Amino acid sequence: MKKGFTRLCCGICLCLCLCFCLRTSFAQSVQPTWxxxxxxxxxxxxxxxxxxIFIHWGLYSVPxxxxxxxxxxxxxxxxMLGDTARINFQNRVFGQEGKPFEYRDFAPLxxxxxxxxxxxxxxxxxxxxxxxxxxxxxxxxxCLWDSPLQPDWNSTTSGPKRNIVAxxxxxxxxxxxxxxxxxxxLEWTNPLHRWTVDPTDSIGxxxxxxxxxxxxxxxxxxxxxxxFSDGDWDYTADQLHSAELIAWYYNTVGPKAIVNNRWGxxxxxxxxxxxxxxxxxxxxxxxxxxxxxxxxxxxxRNEPIENYLTSDALIRHFAKLVAAGGGMTLNVGxxxxxxxxxxxxxxxxxxxxxxxxxxxxxxxxxxYSHFYEMKDVTVERIDPNIQFEWxxxxxxxxxxxxNFTADWSGYVHAPSxxxxxxxxxxxxAFELLIAGKxxxxxxxxxxxxxxxxxxxxxxxxxxxxxxxxxEKDMEADVALYWSAENMPRAVVPATAFTQKEGTPGLLAxxxxxxxxxCYTTKDGTLYAIALxxxxxxxxxxxxxxxxxxTITMLGCDKVLPYKYKNGQLIINTTSLxxxxxxxxxxxxxxxx
Numbered sequence: 001m002k003k004g005f006t007r008l009c010c011g012i013c014l015c016l017c018l019c020f021c022l023r024t025s026f027a028q029s030v031q032p033t034w035x036x037x038x039x040x041x042x043x044x045x046x047x048x049x050x051x052x053i054f055i056h057w058g059l060y061s062v063p064x065x066x067x068x069x070x071x072x073x074x075x076x077x078x079x080m081l082g083d084t085a086r087i088n089f090q091n092r093v094f095g096q097e098g099k100p101f102e103y104r105d106f107a108p109l110x111x112x113x114x115x116x117x118x119x120x121x122x123x124x125x126x127x128x129x130x131x132x133x134x135x136x137x138x139x140x141x142x143c144l145w146d147s148p149l150q151p152d153w154n155s156t157t158s159g160p161k162r163n164i165v166a167x168x169x170x171x172x173x174x175x176x177x178x179x180x181x182x183x184x185x186l187e188w189t190n191p192l193h194r195w196t197v198d199p200t201d202s203i204g205x206x207x208x209x210x211x212x213x214x215x216x217x218x219x220x221x222x223x224x225x226x227x228f229s230d231g232d233w234d235y236t237a238d239q240l241h242s243a244e245l246i247a248w249y250y251n252t253v254g255p256k257a258i259v260n261n262r263w264g265x266x267x268x269x270x271x272x273x274x275x276x277x278x279x280x281x282x283x284x285x286x287x288x289x290x291x292x293x294x295x296x297x298x299x300x301r302n303e304p305i306e307n308y309l310t311s312d313a314l315i316r317h318f319a320k321l322v323a324a325g326g327g328m329t330l331n332v333g334x335x336x337x338x339x340x341x342x343x344x345x346x347x348x349x350x351x352x353x354x355x356x357x358x359x360x361x362x363x364x365x366x367x368y369s370h371f372y373e374m375k376d377v378t379v380e381r382i383d384p385n386i387q388f389e390w391x392x393x394x395x396x397x398x399x400x401x402x403n404f405t406a407d408w409s410g411y412v413h414a415p416s417x418x419x420x421x422x423x424x425x426x427x428x429a430f431e432l433l434i435a436g437k438x439x440x441x442x443x444x445x446x447x448x449x450x451x452x453x454x455x456x457x458x459x460x461x462x463x464x465x466x467x468x469x470x471e472k473d474m475e476a477d478v479a480l481y482w483s484a485e486n487m488p489r490a491v492v493p494a495t496a497f498t499q500k501e502g503t504p505g506l507l508a509x510x511x512x513x514x515x516x517x518c519y520t521t522k523d524g525t526l527y528a529i530a531l532x533x534x535x536x537x538x539x540x541x542x543x544x545x546x547x548x549x550t551i552t553m554l555g556c557d558k559v560l561p562y563k564y565k566n567g568q569l570i571i572n573t574t575s576l577x578x579x580x581x582x583x584x585x586x587x588x589x590x591x592x
Contacts, residue, residue: 029251030247030250030251031247032243032244032246032247032248033243033247034243034267034268034269036247037243037246037247037250037269038268038269040250042258042271042285042286043225043255043256043257043258045130045178045225045256046131046226046258046271046286046288046327047286047327048130048363048364049130049131049178049327049363050130050322050327050328050362050363050365051127051128051129051130051318051327051328051330051351051355051362052129052130052131052132052133052180052226052288052327052328052329052330053124053127053129053131053132053133053329053330053331053332053348054133054135054182054290054292054297054329054330054331054332055120055132055133055134055135055168055331055332055334056072056073056135056138056297056298056299056331056332056333057134057135057144057164057298057333057334057338058073058110058135058138058140058142058144058298059103059106059107059110059140059142059159060072060073060074060075060076060106060138060140060298061110061298061299061333061334061335061336062106062109062110062336063075063089063090063093063094063106064298064299064300064301064333064335064336065086065089065300065301065302066078066086066296066300066302067085067302068295068302068303068304068307069295069307069389069390069391069392069393070295070296070300071296071297071298071300072296072297072298072299072300072333073135073138073139073296073297073298074139074298075103075298076103076139076140076188076189077139077188077196079103080188080196080197094106094109103140107142107158107159108158108159109336110155110159110160110336111159111160111336111337112159112160112162112164112336112337112338113337113338114337114338114339115160115162115164115167115334115337115338116338117167117168117170117171117172118171118174118175120168120171120334120340121168121171121172121174121175121177122175123340123345123348123349124172124175124177124348125175125176125177126348126349126352127330127348127349127351127352127355128351128352128355128356128359129177129330130177130178130363131177131178131179131180131225131226132168132172132177132178132179132180133180133181133182133226133228133329134164134165134168134169134179134180134181134182135182136165136181136182136183136218137182137183137184137187138182138184138298139184139186139187139188139195139230139231140187140188140189141153141184141187141188141189141190142154142155143155144163144164144165145163145164145165145166145218145221145222146163147214147217147218148217149210149213149214149217150214160338165181165218165222166221166222169222169224178225178226178256179222179224179225179226180224180225180226180227180228181218181219181222181224181226181227181228182228182229182230183215183218183227183228183229183230184229184230184231185211185229185230185231185232185235185240185263185264186211186231186232186234186235187231190206190210192205192206192209192210193205193206195231195234196234200234200235200239201239203235203239203240204239207239207240207241208241211240212241212245215245216248219249219252219253220252223252223253224253224257225253225256225257225258226257226258226259226260227249227257227258227259227260228259228260228262228273228290228329229259229260229262229263230262231262232262232263232264232265233262233264233265235264235265236264236265236266237263237264237265237266237267238264238266239264240263240264242263242264242267243267245263246259246263246269246270258270258271258286259271260272260273261273271285271286271287271288272285272286272287272288272326273287273288273289273290273329274287274289274290274326275289275290275291275392276289276291276292276295276392276401277289277291277392277401277402277473277474278320278400278401278402278403278473279320279321279324279326280324280326281324281325281371283324283325283367286326286327287325287326287327288321288326288327288328288329289321289326289327289328289329290328290329290331291328291329291330291331291392292330292331292332292333293308293309293314293330293331293332293343293344293347294307294308294309295307295391295392295393296333297331297333298333299333299334299335299341300333305343307393308343308347309347310347311346311347311350311351311584311585312584312585313397313585314330314347314350314351315350315351315354315584315585315586316531316585316586318330318351318362319362319518319529319531319586320372320515320518322362322365322518322520323367323368323371323372323515323518323519323520323529324367324371324372325366325367325371330348330351332344332348353583354583354584354585354586357554357555357582357583357588358529358554358555358583358586358588360522360527360554360588360590361520361522361527361529361554361588361590362520364522365520365521365522365527366520366521366522367519367520367521368519368520368521368526368542369543370519370541371515371518371519372515372516372517372518372519373515373516373517373540373541374513374514374515374516375513375514375515375516376511376512376513377398377399377400377511377512377513377514378509378510378511379395379396379398379399379509379510379511380507380508380509380510381396381508381510382499382503382504382505382506382507382508383408383505383506383508384494384497384504384505384506385480385491385492385493385494385496385497385505385506386408386467386478386479386480386491386492386506387478387479387480387491388476388477388478388479389477390475390476390477391475391476391477392475393476394476394512395508395510396510398514399510399512400512400513400514401476402471402472402473402474403471403472403473403512403513404470404471404510404511404512405468405469405470405471405510405511405512406467406468406469406470406471406478406508406509406510406511407466407467407468407469407508407509407511408465408466408467408469408506408507408508408509409464409465409466409467409506409507409509410464410465410497410498410499410500410505410506410507411462411463411464411465411497411498411499411500412434412457412462412463412465412492412496412497413457413460413461413462413463413496413498414457414458414459414460414461414496415459415496416459416484416487417456417457417458417459418456418457418484418485418487419454419455419456419457419484419485420454420455420456420457420482420483420484421452421453421454421482421483421484421489422439422440422452422453422454422455422480422481422482422492423440423451423452423453423480423481423482423483423489424440424442424451424478424479424480424481425451425477425478425479425481426442426451426469426477426478426479427444427474427475427477428444428469428470428471428472428476428478429442429443429444429468429469429470429472430442430451430467430468430469430470430478431466431467431468431469432453432465432466432467432480433465433466433467434455434457434463434464434465435463435464436464436466437455438453439453439454439455440452440453441453462498465497465506467480467506479491480492515531516530516531516532517529517530517531517538517540518531518586519542524592525590525591525592526542526590526591526592527588527589527590527591528540528542528588528589528591529586529587529588529589530586530587530588530589531585531586533581533587534571534573534587535573536572536573536574537570537571537572537573537574538570538571538573538589539568539569539570539571540568540569540570540571541567541568542568542569544564544567544569545564545569545591549562549591549592550591550592551571551589551590551591552589552590553573553576553580553581553582553587553588553589553590554582554587554588554589554590555581555582555583556576556580556581556582558575558576558580560572560573560575560576560589569591571589
């Protein structure tokens with residue numbers, strides 16, 4: 001017995017030694033080099049999760065105001081730039097006679113009287129989210145936890161006088177969701193380095209004395225499974241010590257930890273974060289589009305209802321992202337009182353109800369050999385002139401956010417006989433022809449192309465005009481200007497454009513390709529997500545099955561007949577009745 005006990009003790013000691021060595025090895029496994037970081041595998045939980053919730057909430061939620069297409073959380077930046085609309089709004093609503101109102105004065109007004117982190121977490125779980133990302137500090141530098149480096153500029157000593165990070169983290173984890181923290185690397189107001197004001201090469205003390213200690217304090221306390229860094233784009237990853245910081249984070253939190261890709265120029269690590277886009281098609285590493293339900297992250301009370309995705313549009317957009325191998329970090333912007341606006345709650349709950357039926361085709365899935373079946377989409381309308389700031393939107397709900405074209409045609413006439421200079425403001429391809437002759441042609445890929453061109457016009461003579469525009473990605477803006485002798489530069493007015501019959505405006509034709517069927521796969525099963533309900537049949541361009549398939553629509557028990565012909569799987573859907581259809585917006589067909 002003694003001998004056996006000795007062997008047992010030796011075995012235990014050996015196991016303990018092995019565990020210690022493994023732990024030590026892991027703690028030292030990620031080195032502060034991009035080579036080491038890029039060899040570390042991304043945690044599977046993130047690729048499987050597909051849906052997360054972003055929360056932008058801070059002092060900017062008190063004014064909750066910006067332009068129609070602007071970001072509410074950038075409110076203070078507008079004040080820095082002297083935005084008269086913002087300044088006038090602030091003085092009218094919050095100012096007092098004889099006393100200037102400063103951004104810091106919003107702190108006592110942020111009371112968060114309706115904030116309940118558990119209610120938030122319950123809503124996010126019902127929406128089908130698997131992780132949450134809370135903005136702990138945005139570019140204004142105001143912290144939502146008791147940061148020792150900002151003792152007078154945080155939510156525990158001012159504003160609600162509550163540790164928002166701690167409350168949300170506890171509630172989210174109690175709901176069984178993973179917790180992520182957004183952290184702005186730079187600040188607009190920090191005396192050590194004022195982002196956008198001080199030279200970028202003066203950032204050294206800020207990084208070493210403030211940013212790194214503050215980041216480590218945040219991570220050490222809350223051990224987030226995900227870090228979403230931001231505010232990096234004017235700096236290099238070396239200036240921000242990003243490799244060092246990411247390696248420290250990975251070694252502190254462990255293999256479940258993941259970071260995004262916003263760590264300064266020269267960095268090529270972290271999950272990709274396309275913002276307000278049509279998604280991307282790169283599958284070499286995880287990605288998740290980040291976007292709001294409207295066009296702002298922080299609440300913007302100036303935003304019209306048209307800016308908000310409908311529930312159906314949200315579901316379809318989400319399905320497209322997942323089919324391309326990505327996911328979505330969907331933002332909510334609570335009001336200053338802590339209430340998530342009811343419209344945002346409705347959209348989340350509608351998405352959750354759809355996922356209750358169809359989540360099998362979303363969570364843990366992988367892309368098929370091709371992501372979509374595409375269809376051409378065309379929208380025609382009359383536009384008064386060429387002056388658009390679509391920003392992160394598109395000209396019409398049917399048109400994609402990225403990769404669309406616009407063609408305008410009609411007639412243009414000049415108020416007087418002279419040579420006119422036409423000029424376009426855009427970052428995308430643009431071409432103007434008058435009377436069939438090229439006036440200007442701009443191509444962002446061609447450094448020799450020009451945004452200006454001249455043409456001589458006769459007073460009152462209507463000349464045929466053709467305008468072509470091709471938007472690629474990111475923000476979409478286009479405006480056409482003219483100028484001439486004794487006529488200052490101005491947008492070509494609506495009065496200058498007519499149709500053939502003399503009616504005002506230009507005939508606009510917008511075109512794009514849009515998915516109408518999305519594919520996902522999981523464990524040998526193929527899912528087809530139809531974004532238009534197939535009344536009689538669903539035609540899929542998929543590989544010929546090597547066994548007999550059982551095909552159903554998720555949420556319905558009926559087995560659907562099919563045939564495979566000429567490289568297409570044709571599913572007969574005529575047996576599906578209204579009572580069989582369990583959801584709206586998109587319908588999932590399962591092939592196993």
